[in-house]
Amino acid sequence: MALKLDSKTPAGELSQKWSNHKAAIKVVSPANKRKLDIIIVGTGLGGASAAASLGELGYNVKVFCIQDSPRRAHSIAAQGGINAAKNYQNDNDSVYRLFYDTIKGGDYRAREANVYRLAEVSNLIIDQCVAQGVPFAREYGGLLANRSFGGAQVSRTFYARGQTGQQLLLGAYAALNKEIAAGSVKSYPRQEMLDIVVEDGEAKGIIARNLVTGEIERHGAHAVVIATGGYGNVFFLSTNAMGSNGSAAFQCYRKGAGFANPCFTQIHPTCIPIHGTQQSKLTLMSESLRNDGRIWVPKKLEDVEAIRKGTKMPSDIAEEDRDYYLERRYPAFGNLVPRDVASRAAKERCDAGFGVNETGLAVFLDFKTAIERLGKETIKQRYGNLFDMYEEITDVNPYEQPMQIFPAVHYTMGGIWVDYNLMTTIPGLYAIGEANFSDHGANRLGASALMQGLADGYFVLPYTIGDYLSKKIQAPKVSTDTPAFAEAEKAVKEKIEKLLSINGKQSVDDIHKRLGNIMWNNVGMARTKESLETAIAEIQALRKEFWSDVKVVGTADSFNVELEKAIRLVDYLELGELMARDALNREESCGGHFRSEHQTEDGEALRHDDKFAYAAVWEYKGMDVEPEMTKEVLDYEFIHRAQRNYKD
Amino acid sequence: MNFTLKIWRQKDAKSKGGFETYKVSNISPDTSFLEMLDILNNDLVHEGKEPVAFDHDCREGICGMCSLHINGHAHGPSQAVTTCQMYMRKFKDGSTITIEPWRSAAFPVIKDLVVNRGAYDEILQAGGYVSVRTNSVPDGNAIPIPKADADESMDAAACVGCGACAATCKNGSAMLFVAARVSSLAKLPQGRVEGARRAKAMVAKMDELGFGNCTNTGACQAQCPKQISIAHIARLNREFLAAKFQD
Numbered sequence: 001m002a003l004k005l006d007s008k009t010p011a012g013e014l015s016q017k018w019s020n021h022k023a024a025i026k027v028v029s030p031a032n033k034r035k036l037d038i039i040i041v042g043t044g045l046g047g048a049s050a051a052a053s054l055g056e057l058g059y060n061v062k063v064f065c066i067q068d069s070p071r072r073a074h075s076i077a078a079q080g081g082i083n084a085a086k087n088y089q090n091d092n093d094s095v096y097r098l099f100y101d102t103i104k105g106g107d108y109r110a111r112e113a114n115v116y117r118l119a120e121v122s123n124l125i126i127d128q129c130v131a132q133g134v135p136f137a138r139e140y141g142g143l144l145a146n147r148s149f150g151g152a153q154v155s156r157t158f159y160a161r162g163q164t165g166q167q168l169l170l171g172a173y174a175a176l177n178k179e180i181a182a183g184s185v186k187s188y189p190r191q192e193m194l195d196i197v198v199e200d201g202e203a204k205g206i207i208a209r210n211l212v213t214g215e216i217e218r219h220g221a222h223a224v225v226i227a228t229g230g231y232g233n234v235f236f237l238s239t240n241a242m243g244s245n246g247s248a249a250f251q252c253y254r255k256g257a258g259f260a261n262p263c264f265t266q267i268h269p270t271c272i273p274i275h276g277t278q279q280s281k282l283t284l285m286s287e288s289l290r291n292d293g294r295i296w297v298p299k300k301l302e303d304v305e306a307i308r309k310g311t312k313m314p315s316d317i318a319e320e321d322r323d324y325y326l327e328r329r330y331p332a333f334g335n336l337v338p339r340d341v342a343s344r345a346a347k348e349r350c351d352a353g354f355g356v357n358e359t360g361l362a363v364f365l366d367f368k369t370a371i372e373r374l375g376k377e378t379i380k381q382r383y384g385n386l387f388d389m390y391e392e393i394t395d396v397n398p399y400e401q402p403m404q405i406f407p408a409v410h411y412t413m414g415g416i417w418v419d420y421n422l423m424t425t426i427p428g429l430y431a432i433g434e435a436n437f438s439d440h441g442a443n444r445l446g447a448s449a450l451m452q453g454l455a456d457g458y459f460v461l462p463y464t465i466g467d468y469l470s471k472k473i474q475a476p477k478v479s480t481d482t483p484a485f486a487e488a489e490k491a492v493k494e495k496i497e498k499l500l501s502i503n504g505k506q507s508v509d510d511i512h513k514r515l516g517n518i519m520w521n522n523v524g525m526a527r528t529k530e531s532l533e534t535a536i537a538e539i540q541a542l543r544k545e546f547w548s549d550v551k552v553v554g555t556a557d558s559f560n561v562e563l564e565k566a567i568r569l570v571d572y573l574e575l576g577e578l579m580a581r582d583a584l585n586r587e588e589s590c591g592g593h594f595r596s597e598h599q600t601e602d603g604e605a606l607r608h609d610d611k612f613a614y615a616a617v618w619e620y621k622g623m624d625v626e627p628e629m630t631k632e633v634l635d636y637e638f639i640h641r642a643q644r645n646y647k648d
Numbered sequence: 649m650n651f652t653l654k655i656w657r658q659k660d661a662k663s664k665g666g667f668e669t670y671k672v673s674n675i676s677p678d679t680s681f682l683e684m685l686d687i688l689n690n691d692l693v694h695e696g697k698e699p700v701a702f703d704h705d706c707r708e709g710i711c712g713m714c715s716l717h718i719n720g721h722a723h724g725p726s727q728a729v730t731t732c733q734m735y736m737r738k739f740k741d742g743s744t745i746t747i748e749p750w751r752s753a754a755f756p757v758i759k760d761l762v763v764n765r766g767a768y769d770e771i772l773q774a775g776g777y778v779s780v781r782t783n784s785v786p787d788g789n790a791i792p793i794p795k796a797d798a799d800e801s802m803d804a805a806a807c808v809g810c811g812a813c814a815a816t817c818k819n820g821s822a823m824l825f826v827a828a829r830v831s832s833l834a835k836l837p838q839g840r841v842e843g844a845r846r847a848k849a850m851v852a853k854m855d856e857l858g859f860g861n862c863t864n865t866g867a868c869q870a871q872c873p874k875q876i877s878i879a880h881i882a883r884l885n886r887e888f889l890a891a892k893f894q895d
Contacts, residue, residue, distance in 0.1 A: 053782040068703065069769050071809055072711040088789060124783065131785035133778045133839045135802040135832065142792025160802060166710055167805060174777035181773045189766070212758055241705040275678045280686050281707040389709065392726075392733050395678075458782050507693040509686070554698050558660065559759040561701055562693060 003258045003619050003630040008419040009113045014638045015095075018117045021420065022463055026470035033058035036469050037478065039206055039221040041193045041248050043070035045165075045450055046433025047227030048172035049457030055179030057462060059469075062219060063176070064188045064208060066243055066564075071173045074229060074241040075453060078165025079286035079386070080149060081157035082129075082450040084122040089146050093154040095119045100639065102448060105151040105338050106413070106441020107591035107607060108641045109261070109615070111634060113420060114438045121459040122451050126158055128458055132171040136160050148291055149446040151338040151646075157447045162286055162385045168450055172457070191217070193248045194492045194567065196224060196429065198255050199484040203429035207488045211564065214557040216492055218485045220478030223428045223465055226252060227457070230412035230434040232265065234572045234579065235524075236516025238409035239271060239284040249416050249435050250571040257424040258417035258617040258630065260437035262575070263583035266444055266592050267525050268410030269295075269342035272393055272403075273362040282408040283393060285365070286386055287446040290335045292370035292379065293403070295342070296322045297354040297363050307356050314356070314364055314402050325349055329602075333646040340443040340592045340605070341646060343407035347525050348603060350406075357404055366402035407525060411449060413440040413592065414582070417617045417632070421464035422456060428468060432456035437615065442591025496556045499566045504549030508565045511546050512572065515539065519576050527583050528596045535580040540624070543573040578618060578627065585629060588612045600643075609641050649675045649736055652744040653688065655700055658757050661764075665757065667746075677737035681724065682707060682714065684736055701760040709733040709873065712808030715815070716761055717748040722812035722871040730810060730873040750815035754822070754859050765811045767857045768825060775849035776829040778838050797835045804832035806874040813868035813876075819860030824868040826850050827884035828876050834887055844891035851888055 010021040028036065036059050040051045043065040051063040065073060085098040099119035103110055126144070130136065137145040137159050146155040160167035179185040188208070194216070195207040205220035231246025232238040253259040270285045298304050299321050306312035325345055327334045337345075346363045349355070356362050371379050376399060380387070387398045394404070416424050416431035418438055423430050433453040440448065522535035546569065554560035589598040589605035590612070598606045614631040621627050650673040658665025672688050679687070682704050689699035705713040709730040716731045718724035724734045739745060747761065755763040807828035814822045830847050833839025839846075862881060869878045 049782075056781055067705060067711070067713055068765055069712075069809065071769075072705055072713045074706060074711070077706045077708050077710050086788070123788075126788040127785045128780075128782060130788040130791075131778065131780045131838055133801075133833050133836050135798050135805050135836065136788075137802075138793055138795045138798040140795050142794055142798075143789045160805075163710065163806065166808075167802075170805065174772070175780075175782070177769070177773040178777045178779060181775075187769070189769075241711065242707060243705045276676050278676065278679055278683055278687055280680075280683050283708055388728075389733065392729055393680075393735065395735075395737065462782065505694075507690050509690055509693075551693060551696075553693055553696060559701055559762065562699060 002628060003425055003617055005258065005417065005425070005617060005630055005632045006419060007111060007632060008421060009111065010420065014112065014116050017113050018120055025464065025467035028466045028470050028473060030058050032473040034060070036060065036472060037062070037221040038223050038225065038465070039219055040064070040225045040227055041206065042073065042227035042229060042435070043173070043176070044073035044075035044227060044229055044433060045169055045172055045453030046457045047073070047225070048169065048176045049454050050225055050227060050432060050461050051185050052172060052175035052179050053458050053462040054465070055182070055184035058184065061179070061185040062188060062221065063185055064191045064193060066190065066192045066211065068189055070176055070187060070189065071170065073169065074244050075450065076166045076169045077241065078450055079162045079284065080288040081147065081159035081164045081447040082125065082168060083149065083156050083445070083447040084126045084158060084451065085119055085156060086123055086126060088144060089155045091154040093156050097154065098122060098156065101152050102439070102445055103441065103639060104644060105445040106443050107605065107644060108441065108609070108636070109590055109634065110439055110441030112636055112638060117460065118439050118452060118455050121455045124459055125451060125454045129168055129171050132174060134160065134167045134171045147288060148336060150287055150290060150336045150342070151445040159288065162288070162383065165450060168454065172454070192564065194251070195488045196251050196255050197484050197488045198426055199482060202427045204478050204484065205480060207492050212559050214555070214560065216489055218480035218489060220480045222469060222472045222475060222478060223430065225430040225432060225461065226416060226435050227432050228435050230415065231575055232409045232412050234515065234576050235409040235519045236512050237274065237279060237282050239268060239282050242281060245568040246575050247568050247571045249431070250575055252416055252424060252426065252429060252431070254620050255426065256620070257426050257429060258619055259415070259578065260417040260615045260617045261414035261582065262579045262618065263523070263586060263593050264413035264442050264591065265409060265579070266339060266411040266413060267343045267407040269339055269346055269407050270365060270405045271408035272390065273357055273406040274359065284410060285390060285403060285405060287339070289365060289383060289386065292382065293335065293365040293367050294324055294369055295326050295335055295363055295365055296324045297349045297356055299323045301353060304354050304356060308358055315368070315400070330646045332648045337646045338443055338445060343525060344594060346407055362404040362406045364402035365405045367398065368402070371399065411444055413437065413442060413444055417615070421467060422461055423464070423468065430461060430465060432461055442593055495567070495570070496563065499550070499552045499563065500556060502548065502550050502552070504551050506549050507551055508562055508569055511542065511550060512569050514542055515572060515576055518542065523576070523580050523583055526594050526596050529584065532580045532584040536577055539573065539577045539580065546573055574623060581627065582616055582618065585616055586612055649677060649741045651675065651739065654744060654746045656748045657700070657760055660759055661756055675736050677735070679736045680707070680732060681718070681734040681736065682732050701762045703762050704732055707732040710808060712810040715750050715763065715810060715812070717751065717815070719746050722816045723873050728873060728875050730808070750811050752811070752815045752820050754814060754820060754857055755811055768809050768811065768822070770857060771822065771826060771850055771853050772829060774853035775846040778833065779842060791837050793836060801832045801835035804828045804835070804876060804880050807876050808874055810873065812871050812873060814859060816867045816871040817860065818865065818867065819863060821862045822854050822859040823862035823881050823884065824872065824876055824878065826854050827880040830887055831880035831883040834883060843887055844894055847884060847887040848891045
């Protein structure tokens with residue numbers, strides 16, 4: 001049975017849709033809110049802001065996170081900033097322009113109405129955060145400062161040094177703390193959701209594992225919200241936190257929620273290159289650096305050789321011998337082209353042999369011109385903490401020599417399919433922030449992830465969830481003493497027992513690294529029919545190996561990190577295949593998804609709107625069974641789709 | 649590079665712990681400290697032994713999840729970095745490295761190097777926020793804030809809540825942590841409204857949870873990976889005293 005996809009996009013003018021929708025949906029009275037329970041999984045910007053806002057409204061909220069405190073969620077690591085259409089710079093920004101840039105940046109593969117709403121509420125986010133005491137950067141006149149980010153020609157990015165995500169999360173976490181103190185929200189740190197419970201076709205709660213004691217617990221609620229971020233760690237090496245994982249989202253998929261566009265992965269252009277095979281984690285250098293940094297490789301191969309050998313320093317290369325390839329190829333946007341474009345351009349130069357380190361997988365990000373123009377002090381003020389971090393990691397002083405950077409997996413635009421209300425195909429189950437698929441199409445613009453997380457949590461979900469819960473005001477407390485809960489708990493316990501009993505030869509990380517290699521080599525920055533078929537076959541074989549040869553030490557009823565990792569890898573081993581299948585199906589290039597067979601003469605992504613102007617939504621059919629795909633056709637009522645152009 | 653590691657092992661909160669010695673070899677100087685522990689752990693798994701439990705997450709020095717006393721220093725011998733941002737080139741080849749969990753009565757050990765820092769959450773829940781409702785706020789530019797104040801607020805807000813200050817303090821005081829939050833909000837007009845209530849409530853909670861008193865030794869500042877200044881403690885004291893006089 002194919003999925004039934006009703007986007008519930010409201011009718012009417014683009015700019016009126018959200019207002020009309022809010023007026024049309026139902027609300028729940030304060031007295032009734034007190035009777036309704038909501039579970040939120042994840043405490044990043046989406047989860048924390050939703051939990052705080054829903055608690056304030058009077059619902060009973062339970063919030064879960066795998067870290068020791070809600071404040072640690074990976075939103076905290078976002079560096080550069082958050083977009084909003086304030087037009088404080090008087091550079092002719094507007095809600096429409098932010099909407100347009102976002103949908104164009106996503107290569108016309110996002111839902112129009114959702115993106116417009118995102119732009120519309122963006123301004124409220126800045127107001128909210130300022131009121132919470134978020135110390136945004138300010139001008140000498142005391143008003144808020146802005147900077148530029150990729151994919152935009154206006155300055156609309158608000159920031160707090162290189163720690164914007166941290167400050168916004170601390171704001172949301174503070175709002176959450178206020179509600180925890182008030183008793184409307186109960187926090188469950190070091191707890192991991194291992195299954196979603198569906199009964200009578202509706203989400204009724206979760207099965208969670210207490211990561212300290214190993215206890216398996218049942219939690220019931222009238223609605224469940226997944227805010228667990230993306231699944232980039234399927235690649236093993238990424239800029240995601242070590243604990244970030246795709247398992248909560250994948251359990252929803254297993255239980256019947258549609259999973260949309262899983263192949264849309266963002267490879268971020270400015271990360272510190274890989275140094276060896278023992279690496280566990282890649283580090284991002286903020287996109288904000290592209291405001292003042294210029295990206296280049298030498299024009300001559302002999303200079304590349306000399307730099308690799310160490311006989312020449314990058315600063316020895318004369319200006320005329322440098323290829324500022326982004327400025328050359330994209331004069332209008334220069335170094336501030338969107339991430340997918342910048343990443344592919346770096347790959348193109350490295351494939352041609354111009355990579356500047358021993359592995360041939362690095363390009364320069366150079367501040368020489370900016371330091372000459374603005375002085376070292378100004379650059380230090382703007383990016384000091386990032387420069388320090390770079391030096392700490394690489395032992396190179398970026399004030400004197402250019403940084404080396406290379407693209408790395410950073411974000412996943414794909415995710416759980418949601419309608420305009422952010423509800424999944426399972427009634428009562430919602431997905432917000434990076435966990436859903438809705439707003440970024442095939443490529444996310446910089447400084448838009450923070451915007452989406454907070455838009456969903458503060459300003460969208462608190463309204464739309466009421467529409468569903470208004471039908472539950474007569475419903476009693478959800479009982480966890482039911483066959484559905486018992487069955488889900490049993491399945492979780494059996495999975496854990498099975499994992500602990502295999503006692504094979506390979507560690508969880510051994511297998512995860514192999515999966516990461518398959519993914520990076522075949523489902524990475526450039527994909528072909530052949531590479532994707534290879535990936536699917538290799539992942540299937542690796543999955544079999546996992547289930548017969550993995551070694552998970554320790555016990556089920558204790559603090560056991562190996563077991564946590566094994567449970568997550570089970571899902572990565574299926575998710576990786578799903579990503580490859582989706583990429584194989586999408587015979588076009590768009591945004592971060594680049595099929596080498598489909599490119600323009602000058603190597604740009606070539607979309608096929610006649611065939612692929614849809615979101616591919618997958619339905620789970622079993623571990624070794626092909627999933628079924630249903631299309632949500634993306635009707636563009638207001639925007640004309642064009643070949644993306646960052647040249648003029 | 650090769651190292652001998654003396655690591656604190658403790659089965660759970662109730663068990664008694666002790667040091668065990670391990671060897672790691674062929675470590676690249678570019679390996680991070682936590683990657684070095686990953687390598688050790690992978691070896692232990694292959695030997696069928698339980699790996700060393702330690703807290704970590706973002707590995708970019710911002711989430712505050714990693715901890716560790718390394719050779720007696722919170723977050724290791726380097727200044728101004730968290731454990732995850734320390735690289736093996738900072739250690740002498742062939743040396744012995746001692747690794748312990750935070751040692752603070754308020755942060756009980758959960759397992760090996762992992763401790764419970766829930767007390768910091770509780771302190772913030774006592775008042776570390778501005779009581780504004782979602783959507784009940786003025787325009788972001790309605791209140792100009794002098795740049796110097798906003799910058800100072802940001803200096804304090806850089807705190808990652810890792811616990812190094814209390815774990816380092818000989819009195820087990822959480823003053824630097826509390827001061828960072830109180831001071832960050834005190835420098836902004838939005839935070840001033842509840843300033844008195846906040847200072848009193850957070851200090852009272854800190855005392856209730858068994859953290860010690862501050863005797864101005866400055867050890868917290870020296871070990872803070874974000875270099876939060878003890879000047880913020882002075883501001884906390886001022887806020888607290890002013891609040892008490894108002895009573």
